[in-house]
Amino acid sequence: MAKNTASTSKKAAGKWKKPYELTNPDRIVRGHGLPDLLLPTEPSTIGRDKIDAAIAAVIARRKSR
């Protein structure tokens, strides 16, 4: 077990990450009419739904003025 762990660590340490490689390519936002936008690697602490709801609320509030 120890041997496997050491082997894996050595392999990981020696691996050069491919330049420009996207760490989370699945986080692509599509369908917004803009070129693909990639969300931050570290997800927001708030969550997309809440942010969308807040933006929608602000838009609605401004329209009603």
Added chain:
Amino acid sequence: MFEAIVFAVNDIGFRAKCARERLDSSQVRLHKIAALISASRYSIHDLSRTALDDVNSLPRFNMPLELGMDLGCKYFHPNCADKSLLIFDSEQYRFQKFVSDLSGQDIHQHANDPKTAVMRVRNWLRTESGKTGISGGAAVYARYEAFRSELPDICEELNLDIADLAFADFSYTIVRWLSTHKI
């Protein structure tokens, strides 16, 4: 300035990365920066904040250090030779007083004006990426101003302190705002 540049990068269709987006304290900060440098084809380095510290009378030198790492990556890694860097300072030739080895590099001035910075970022990304269909710098800045005017209300809705907004939340909010404010 920083927020305007992050917004412009996203609005133009790229993803803005920053060492502040990762909050994992177990990671060494320099390792985070090195990872971002190796993963980014385009980098923006703003040397304008290299100024004497009021307490120690020593300059803050993180940005020149990070610029040096990025230049090293471009020069020494064959796969990174096509990296493109945009280097900012506030005034023309100011950088020569503290990093004279950069003389001969094309350093851009933003005069501490966010609009100037946005326009230069836009023109640089347009030229270097060859990307078409990008709005003009003035239009990008106008969208930034619209976003900035709504941000306090968005933060209020989310019960967030706008002065203490985490980079990931700020960046995420820009992306979602752009998706609901299409050109």
